[in-house]
Amino acid sequence: MTYLPDRMGSLANYLTAKAGGLADVSAALVKALSDQGADVHVALPDYRAIFRGRLVPFLEKEQSTIRQIMPDDRVHLAQDRAFYYMNRVYSDYGGENTKLSVTFQREVINNILPRVRPDLIHCNDWMTGLIPAMSRQMGIPCLFTIHNIHTVHETLAHIEDRGIDAAYFWHHLYYKYMADEYESTRKTHPVDFLVSGVFGAHFVNTVSPTFLQEIVEGRHDFIETPLRQELTNKVDAGCASGILNAPDPAFNPSTDTHLKKCYTAATQPEGKRQNKVFLQKHLGLIADARAPVFFWPSRLDPIQKGCQLLADIFYHVISRWWDKNLQIVFVANGEYQQVFRNIVTHHGFHDRVAVCHFDEGLEHLGYAASDFILMPSRFEPCGLPQMIAPIYGSLPVAHNTGGIKDTISHLNWDTDTGNGFVFDVYDANGLLWAMEEAMGFFNQSNRVKNRQIKRVMQESAATFTHAVTARRYIDLYEKMLRRPLIPMPLNE
8 A cells, every 4th residue: 555544443543644535445444354354464655754743642542552453563664765754645746756656666566575475465556556567476466456547657767766676577567658678668668557557467456346347348538548458358357356445434423423413324314404404504504404405525526526517507406496495515625616616606605505625524514414415427436425425314416327336226215225316317417307306305205205214324334334345355365366365263
């Protein structure tokens, strides 16, 4: 891992080099794997400036807990002054991030792998894209997980200048141009880090079975041909799969300390009512427990998240359900934030729409207070909000793609099936139709609504867990090792 997993029990509350949702997912996965008996090691850069600033209160209170969750000999810090004085995980300069990635991988390849001698290596995304090639050369099975499709390119000469003997495994890397011979390749043929991870790994997985299928079938024009082709090769060879992520266990309405009122599936009507009114008053919205509240929990990115679809119908939606005091709450950063602020100001929607910067506490409260979440993503490699929301009794209104398709189905209260409202055609009318479907459910009797929300909450809490995800990974690890990873206890 290129970060210390976030929310790894008490450890991650303070000792964290979080780099987005990937960190959250990997953190809980590591803990779940450990809970099921796997011997897990974690490699991460030694971000001394970050770690020292966050460890003081933690060491005083919970040092014993750290050792229980992740013993010192299982955490391997990559040493280099490039990491020591950084105050954030990612640099604002793209080239610097590539250098940090290569530096980290140098330490893993030269020092950590020879010392640990693992049975299997699990890498994530482009930041670890060179390690599968080394792993293949060493004969160690390697799983490469794709969380997103970003990549970088760098020549062998630059990689070697950072202290990696790439000549040892150069033929297991993927190059931007055809590479026939090492010497003629090293200075002129850039290595594609993400595709190299796929090419060199023994097995590949995406974090959504549907997203893998969509890539192989060429449904997304932004997926570059090399990545699609190498994933297709892995699928054809039977060496690719999709394993869904799961939400952080901290997302639990019965124990969530960020809520005004904790609740369970059985007590959700009153719990959600109190949280809704509290959120409305906190944000200066109309305080009305009967008002439908839509929550936007994802970054406001028009390329992936579909926020422009909502912008196109924004005035219509607010006006159509004006008498019901329909409200929309954004707790998200991104370039489209200002667009929605401008719409709110122009139409005077300040008591019906709140546009807030991301805040962890407000995010948790948003799930608990809302009736629906909006997730009209153009594509979704996995997605977590659509799994978190049903746990809190907030039903997703979402585009039927990628990880959303794997986790959300259209609700039918007559047959007691489904957990959200999905649309197939990616446009503003599709989103509007799904919101109308959601409002159709909202207008049902309390008896109907409460029965369905209770069912959805119970089913989601049982399904969207890291215990389930960890078991699937263990099954895959065992398949790769061709032996049980965790020995079964002997019958007495």
